[in-house]
Amino acid sequence: MRISREFAIYFALLAVVAVLPALGAYPVFIMKVMCFALFACAFNLLIGYTGLLSFGHAAFLGIAAYVTGHVLKVWGWPTELGLLAGTLAGAALGLVMGALAIRRSGIYFSMITLALAQMLYFLFLQAPFTGGEDGLQSVPRGTLLGVIDLSNDLTLYYVVLAIFVLSFLLIYRTVHSPFGQVLKAIRENEPRATSLGYDVARFKLLAFVLSAALAGLAGASKTLVLGFATLTDAHWSTSGLVILMVLVGGMGTTLGPIIGAFIIVALENKVGDIGAFLGRTTGIEWFNGLGEAVTIVTGLIFVICVMAFRRGLIGEFQAWWVRRRAPAVAA
Amino acid sequence: MELFGIPLSALLSQLLLGLVNGSFYAILSLGLAVIFGLLNVINFAHGALYMMGAMFAWMGLTYFGLNYWVTLAVAPLLVGVFGVIIERLLLRHLYKLDHLYGLLLTFGLTLLIEGFFRSFYGVSGLQYNVPEQLTGARNLGFMILPNYRAWVVVASLIVCFGTWYVIERTKLGALLRAGTENAKLTEAFGVNVPLMVTLTYGFGVALAAFAGVLAAPILQVQPLMGSNLIIVVFAVVVIGGMGSIMGSILTGLGLGVIEGFTRVFYPEASATVVFVIMAIVLLLRPAGLFGKEK
Numbered sequence: 001m002r003i004s005r006e007f008a009i010y011f012a013l014l015a016v017v018a019v020l021p022a023l024g025a026y027p028v029f030i031m032k033v034m035c036f037a038l039f040a041c042a043f044n045l046l047i048g049y050t051g052l053l054s055f056g057h058a059a060f061l062g063i064a065a066y067v068t069g070h071v072l073k074v075w076g077w078p079t080e081l082g083l084l085a086g087t088l089a090g091a092a093l094g095l096v097m098g099a100l101a102i103r104r105s106g107i108y109f110s111m112i113t114l115a116l117a118q119m120l121y122f123l124f125l126q127a128p129f130t131g132g133e134d135g136l137q138s139v140p141r142g143t144l145l146g147v148i149d150l151s152n153d154l155t156l157y158y159v160v161l162a163i164f165v166l167s168f169l170l171i172y173r174t175v176h177s178p179f180g181q182v183l184k185a186i187r188e189n190e191p192r193a194t195s196l197g198y199d200v201a202r203f204k205l206l207a208f209v210l211s212a213a214l215a216g217l218a219g220a221s222k223t224l225v226l227g228f229a230t231l232t233d234a235h236w237s238t239s240g241l242v243i244l245m246v247l248v249g250g251m252g253t254t255l256g257p258i259i260g261a262f263i264i265v266a267l268e269n270k271v272g273d274i275g276a277f278l279g280r281t282t283g284i285e286w287f288n289g290l291g292e293a294v295t296i297v298t299g300l301i302f303v304i305c306v307m308a309f310r311r312g313l314i315g316e317f318q319a320w321w322v323r324r325r326a327p328a329v330a331a
Numbered sequence: 332m333e334l335f336g337i338p339l340s341a342l343l344s345q346l347l348l349g350l351v352n353g354s355f356y357a358i359l360s361l362g363l364a365v366i367f368g369l370l371n372v373i374n375f376a377h378g379a380l381y382m383m384g385a386m387f388a389w390m391g392l393t394y395f396g397l398n399y400w401v402t403l404a405v406a407p408l409l410v411g412v413f414g415v416i417i418e419r420l421l422l423r424h425l426y427k428l429d430h431l432y433g434l435l436l437t438f439g440l441t442l443l444i445e446g447f448f449r450s451f452y453g454v455s456g457l458q459y460n461v462p463e464q465l466t467g468a469r470n471l472g473f474m475i476l477p478n479y480r481a482w483v484v485v486a487s488l489i490v491c492f493g494t495w496y497v498i499e500r501t502k503l504g505a506l507l508r509a510g511t512e513n514a515k516l517t518e519a520f521g522v523n524v525p526l527m528v529t530l531t532y533g534f535g536v537a538l539a540a541f542a543g544v545l546a547a548p549i550l551q552v553q554p555l556m557g558s559n560l561i562i563v564v565f566a567v568v569v570i571g572g573m574g575s576i577m578g579s580i581l582t583g584l585g586l587g588v589i590e591g592f593t594r595v596f597y598p599e600a601s602a603t604v605v606f607v608i609m610a611i612v613l614l615l616r617p618a619g620l621f622g623k624e625k
Contacts, residue, residue, distance in 0.1 A: 053431045100610055103617040107373050107430045108569060112613065115566040118559075119606035126599060236562065240438060247435065289450045296446030302439025306432050307421060 009255075017161060027153040028225060033265045034164045035222040040245040040257030041171050042214035047243075048252030049175055050207045051187030055110045056097065056117030057242050060090040060212040062124060062234025064219030069136040069229040070129055079142040079150060083163075083220045090216015091209055093120075098208030102201055105190070114236060121234045135230030139223055150224070160221055167214055172254065174210065183207055237295070241268075244298055247305045250312025259313055264298070271297050337595055343474040345591045351480050351549065353587015354487030355381075357580045358542040359564045361491055362535035364573040365498070368511040369531045372422060372433030378561025379444040380536045383410050384543025385552045386448060389459050399462035399548070406544050411537030418532040423525075441558065448554035456551025483545050490541060491580045498576055507531065566609040572622015582620060 017034075021027045039061055046052045064086035072082040101112040124130045131137070141150035150156045174180050182203050185193045194200050223229045232238060241264060249260025272291025279287035290296065305312070311319060359377055366374050387406035391397035397405065417440065425432045461479045468477040498504035509517045510524050518524045543557075550556060564583075571582030586605050594601040612619065 053434070055434075100613050103613050104569070107367075107434060110431065110434055111373065111565040111569055112609070114562055115569065115606050115609055118562045118566075119603045122602040122606075125602075236558070237442075240442065243435065243438075286450060292453070293446040293450035295442040296450060299439045299442030299444075299446055302442060303421070303436060306436040306439060307424065310428075310432070 006254075013255075013258075014165065018158075021154055021157055027157045029265075029269070031153075031157055031160045031225040032222070033262050034160050035218050035225060036242070036245065036265050037258040037261035038164050038167050038221065039215050039218035039242055040249070040261045041168060042211045042218060043242045044246045044251065044253075044257045045171055045174065045211045045214070046207060047246060048256075049180060049187065050183045050204060052102075052204065052208070053110045053243075054101075054113045054208075054211070055236070055239050055243070056101075056113035056115075056120075057211075057215050058234050058236060058238035059097065059117035059120045060093060060215035061219035061222070061238060061242075062229075062231075063093050063120065064090040064216035065223045065229035065233045066124065066130050066136065068220035068223045069139040072142060072223075073136060073139045074129075078146065079144050079224065082142070083217065083224070086220025086223070087213050087217045090219065091213035094209040094212020094216075095205070098205045098212065102204045102208065114239070117234070117239060118236060121231065121236070124231060124234050130229075130231070133231065135228055136223075137228050139227050139229065141224055141227070156225065160225060163217065163221055167217060171214070175254075179203070179206075240302075241298070244302055244305075246312075247310075248301065248312055250315035250318075253312065253314040253318065256312050256314040267297065267301075268294055340474045342592075342595055345595045346588060347474075347476070347480055347484070347591075348594070349588040349591020350484050350584065351587070352590060353584040354484050354491075355542050355546060355560065355583075356564055356567050356587050357491050357583030358487055358538050359560070360567045360571065360579045360583045361494060361576060362538040363564065363568055364576060364579045365494070366532055366535040367573050369507065369514075369528055370418075370422065370433070371426065371430055372437065373430070373565075374532075374535065375434055375437035375561065376417075376440040376444065377437075377536065377539050377564070378557030378559075379441040380410050380414065380557070381539040381543040381546070381560065382448070382554060382557035383413070383444065384540025385459075385547040385550075385556060386452075386543075386554070387540070388544045388547040389457050389552045392459065399544075403541070403544050407537040407540040410540035410543075411533040414536035415529055415533040417536075418529045422532065423529075441561075445554050445558065452554055454553055454555055456553045459547040459552050461548040479548060483549070486545060487542070490538065494538070495576045495580065563605050566605045570605075570609050570612045570619060572619025574619075575621040578619075578621025 017030070020030055039057070042060075043054065043057050046054055067089040068082045068086035071077040071085050072079065077085070097113060097116050100116065101109050104112060125132060141156060143149050144159060148155060148159070150159065175183075182193065182198055185196075185198070186200055186203060190200055193203075219229075219233060222233070245260035245264045246257050247260070248263055249256030249258065271294045275287045275290025278290070279285065309316065359381060363374055363377055366372060384406045387409055388399070388402040391402040391405065392399070421436060421440075422433065425436060465479040465482050468475050470476075496504075498507055506517065506522055507527065509520075510522065510527055514524050546556070567583055567586055568579070570586065571578045573579070586608065589608070590601055590604055593604040600607070
């Protein structure tokens with residue numbers, strides 16, 4: 001009964017997203033949201049279900065974006081192989097970074113992932129194939145499986161939607177599998193999970209690689225949608241952004257990262273307009289510069305979420321739902 | 332004179348540059364370690380507060396005509412007060428929660444502070460001149476020693492070892508260490524631990540601001556100057572481990588020097604060498620060079 005209601009919500013959401021372009025939504029914007037939603041879901045797999053705060057997830061998004069861009073543009077590979085290459089690149093990097101980072105736990109884990117991602121950022125800055133400050137521009141979308149032409153935004157829209165739904169189901173399946181239960185056990189009480197005979201390091205590494213691979217898929221799809229890969233993808237601010245998405249939506253909730261990604265991507269696009277509007281109406285010149293300093297807004301949301309709103313939108317909603325129903329059960 | 336095919340004077344000047352950077356690493360990682368010891372918070376905002384120190388130095392000179400030496404005292408004081416406010420208003424409420432929330436809060440503060448300064452000053456560097464007493468350089472025969480760089484290294488060493496002395500050798504430091512070890516028990520002995528925590532945070536961030544003022548004349552003063560630095564300092568902290576004050580100082584200086592040498596022999600790797608060392612240390616000695624696995 002409960003499960004069917006849960007899935008009813010997912011199907012309703014899917015139906016809405018599927019008809020959005022027909023309702024006049026700009027497909028590229030929704031596709032960008034879907035890519036970041038996948039990125040956030042991948043990140044949530046670590047923070048929400050394993051309790052690992054990675055501060056370096058931009059590295060996986062970035063490397064996949066570059067690898068996919070490179071094989072599509074320079075080597076002319078078919079699109080599906082390009083996506084696969086990006087995903088595998090994310091997974092391989094995840095294996096290396098994860099193996100190093102899980103040697104320390106807690107706050108050190110976060111610092112190590114951040115530092116390793118920064119190292120990768122500098123490598124991308126210097127490496128010849130990334131195009132340095134300019135990035136990889138005008139990456140062709142090509143055709144999927146040699147038949148589906150992706151240059152049409154609407155066609156690509158449903159391909160990206162399919163990628164997202166399949167990944168979402170994979171994450172859902174993982175979280176609700178015995179493997180996912182072990183991850184939650186590690187999150188709740190690592191020493192006890194160890195004492196029950198689980199090889200905690202192995203489970204953490206597996207979760208890390210899976211998360212990195214899915215973040216890679218998100219980066220690969222993003223290159224396909226926007227047609228470019230830049231240093232911003234791999235910058236630490238992107239790692240911060242994905243944390244914020246999951247924090248706003250709700251850590252450890254299924255829908256939270258998706259809602260969070262939508263809010264943050266929309267906000268990033270609109271902050272400049274909002275600032276200009278505030279500048280016009282209040283006459284305070286300073287607001288006009290808000291678009292150049294988006295981090296004021298994201299930083300403020302960060303502070304508010306951490307201080308007062310730690311469960312995120314979906315988490316708070318669930319808590320409210322439970323509270324609302326609790327008296328009825330008691331009576 | 333040459334060493335490894337590189338003129339000795341060039342080698343020594345890069346060594347000095349490395350020491351200057353190492354001084355900043357040392358001051359910042361020292362502050363992080365002191366704060367982490369007592370608050371169990373990794374202060375991501377350390378880089379932003381370092382930037383604030385440099386910015387205040389520039390603003391003090393530009394708007395109020397305050398010279399370098401005045402701002403060297405005033406900027407850390409102001410940033411310290413700002414830190415006290417942050418601790419009282421925000422950080423204090425997170426101590427009982429998972430440590431990651433402290434990191435997330437200070438990360439948010441970093442974005443907020445940097446964004447705030449960006450909205451006024453953009454991202455281009457602001458010029459800050461070396462104070463006239465320290466301009467020029469002296470010729471030591473084997474190398475040219477710029478006075479200001481020498482001053483940065485000396486001042487940093489004095490501050491670092493002063494802090495070490497206070498923490499390891501005085502009554503106040505003993506209380507601080509006791510608070511780090513067991514806050515409840517220390518409080519039972521009549522020590523006002525919450526006040527100590529607040530002042531420790533204020534002191535830690537004042538150190539960062541001090542480093543910022545020192546950096547103002549040699550690095551470009553701009554709103555994002557702290558964010559790349561703080562990530563390197565995180566790597567320094569992972570390499571050294573946060574268990575020992577002296578460990579933080581030595582690791583910071585040592586890594587600065589290694590970075591300086593890398594710039595001579597293989598400049599392409601100078602930006603990444605600290606991270607590579609971090610990876611190696613993680614493989615060989617995961618707890619860090621001076622760390623104890625908790």
